[in-house]
Amino acid sequence: MARVVVFTTSASVLIIEILAGRLLAPYLGVSLEVFTGIIGVILAGISIGAWLGGRAADRLDPTRLPGPLMVAGGLSVILSPVIIDFFGPGVGINPLSIVFLATVGFVVPAALLSAVSPIVVKIRLASLDNTGSVVGSYSAIGTAGAIFGTFVTGFVLIAAFPTRPIVAGLGLLLSLGGASLMIGRGRWVPLAVLLVAVGSATALASSDGPCQYETTYHCADVVVDPDRPTGRLLILDRGHNSYVDLEDPTYLDFRYARVMADVIDANFASGPLSVLSIGGGGFTFPQYLEATRPGTDHVVLEIDRLLVDIGRSELGFEDEAEVVIADARQSIQDVPPATIDLVIGDAFSGLTVPWHLTTAEFVSIVDSRMAPTGLYLINVIDYGDLDFAMSTVKTFEAVFDHVAVIAPPSYLSGEAGGNFVIVGSQAALDTPALIRAIAERGGSEAVLTGADLESFTTGGLVLRDDFAPVDQMIDR
Template identity: 30%
Template sequence: MTRSAPLWLLVAMQGVVSAASLVVEIVAGRMLAPHVGMSLHTWTAVIAVVLAGFSAGHWWGGRLAEKPNGPAFRWIGGALLAGAITTAGAVPILPALAGPVLGLVTQPVWGITVLTALVFFLPSFFAGAPAPVLAKIAVTTADRTGPALGAMFASGAVGAIAGTLLAGFVFISWLGSTLTLVVVTIIYLLCGLLFFWLGGGGGRRGLTAATVLGAVLVAGAVATPPSCDRESRYFCLRVEDISADPSQPVRLMVIDHLAHGISARDLPQVQFTDHTAMLDHLARVRAPSERFSSFHIGGGNYAVPRAFAASGQQAITVAEIDPAVTEMAAASFWFDPASAKVLHEDGRRALLMQPEARYDIIIGDAFTDVVVPVHLVTQEFFRLAANRLSPGGSFLMNVIDHEDSLAALASIVLTLQSVFPVVEVWTEQVAPMPGQRMVFVVVGGDIPTQAGSFSAPSPDQTRFAALADGFVAQLADTRGQLLTDDYAPIDRLMGRRD
């Protein structure tokens, strides 16, 4: 027997389902990050796939809305049970599919899109089905159709806002991705059972089987090994022990899917990556005095601030947006928080909020995936950094680009040249392989570095050199674009290849 549903219940259910579906969308980006990174391409794929799922679900729901209320309720109850199953299934399915899909679809953008579609299209499709059915029932059973329809649309929008805020500010940082999806799964199960009850029941064997399968998948999701040692509101963080000798520990910090730094307990002044070796050495030789002040944008495993502190530098300030990164650096990478002033703030904002501060060295080592965040490569930001330098100070930043393009590097150089009298590009002194992803350190200042090359351990003794001035000038002129807050297509210039 079909049961009548008051308007307030239909409105509430529309808001709950909408909120849960947006939670899944936000969590999807977080779950994909350990496999494909957290980039513009990742979020573009997530938004497109989820909207495609909602659209297809709305179309199907419109067909279901033509049915009498009882069968329509039961159909959307089944859709939400299927949504619960596919939502819980995303937890074990994503890591199982990531390797094969990304290996088969080698073009990174398409690889991200296909992987996202395989895992998150169906949860969005099933979550999109109830809206047209609930709207139709609300309009046909309410005394006033206009306010009823408006209430349903408003409830969907408010639910979407609530789900987005809850996912970003509460669930992920307090529960993590897996438990957040478990909560959504339970919500879908309860909503599905309610709709079956409103529709008069029926198909009890199938209903029981779906409920049991959902419960099994919830248990499986909870039992799936996490891909993160710690999941913060910003990143998936992991520590890997890469020690050759357990008595002399060496550890690697992985943020999302990329290695972000290596530290050895007993060798605080030895750098284990090319970019930190260059940043460390160039900062010291370009500093206006032996004792210099430094401002670091991005902490990571705090290898460079730790090395500065070990050599006696005291005026060290670090802007690291994620407190969890700092806590992990202190707990697992031997960074002493008392050795530096740590600001858990975006680097640009941190500089902006210190109008009187001046630093001898400013180091930019912040990344979103393999790309420097857009707001940290613009002419406006470089002017801000130059304004915060003391006389004779230098700005250094880590840049990644591909040997056969260098468009991102060229654009950053061109933009820096509009602010600093001298701009240098440093890299390892070795012929790159065709198409190789290369690591550079770009320097902006008033005077050239005295030596054109140097050797430093990273950890093996490695030779680094500045690219010839003529080559740098030609590169900027032929391939560079001026980057501003209004237009800085750094993702496109960098591209995605691995």
């Protein structure tokens, strides 16, 4: 039984660590900074719990402690989503907020459960002669539990169940396991624990949480536009990701989408194209291009299967494109070389493009799939000193002979921020036609090329696979 207790509590700490990313995503997004904060907080909880558990084992009767600690740990696990939902809407997206929200949500269950292992070791340590074997064996069991918790959560549970039922089930399991260790201290104690744990777990498992849809990677909501009843806004992790009009796919609500349409029309004659989209989102461009350029051959590389289902059920996507459900860095290898007229990069993890889709190595792969006159358009978000936007342009310049960035003048000067459209091609861009298209639309965006572009990118760096700190580059 002692080995089972250590294995279970250690596994539970790692289950909490992985689920923490899902619980924080609606408020903080999904980024390297968020996972860094979670890992640091969980490690702090493990450290605090091991230290306090060891002290308690020396000062109190250790045989009476594992049960109450497991019960308290289980109940605190069940409370974690409630605490996150209470504090989450009021926090910003910065390192301090990440650490704060992770701490209030997860440091207590991590500490309570981590206190069990040193207490069990004290119970099992009958003689100093076998200290090494006892400590070593329980350390190995705890590590094995942590490995099990990591694998079963990441590979099985998250793919099979929503987060809150997993949290509720884990909390209930821990509470009932702790109650079973307390049998013999009075009938009311296990009964009270049973009632509280079952009630709390049931309430949590049946609650909706902050998401309309919980995908493998995002908290997703689809909102009806009150000013345009046929309009649908896709929100991922608090960010406005995509907009489609169910009756008019040619309507582009987002400014960056209108800029991309200007670039396409300025550089390609009318007619169908061969298009590759990196990231599907709300599938705005597959529907737009099918409406404006019938017969377009469109392939979308989208990692999130449920987003595809949402596109079909809520956003009017009717298979205007072939969808490949896989990470774009891998699935692009199956795209035939030198065949694509237009590549649209619109993949996001929170506010950032996933770092491995920003590097010169990846951009070179994209270039190898493009026809000689092909275009690569990418949408990026940046603010403040514009490190990420400048570095994306620098990276494009390392691969393409012709590059441009399009954004409002206030964005380009750093006075404001938002979406930047960056264009790369081995063929000359029709900049005059693009400027005319923007003007005819009534847009205010400026187009930077040549010397103006070089001036804009001062201070930027070429992103590489071994150094692409995109999460840290964006000022929020």
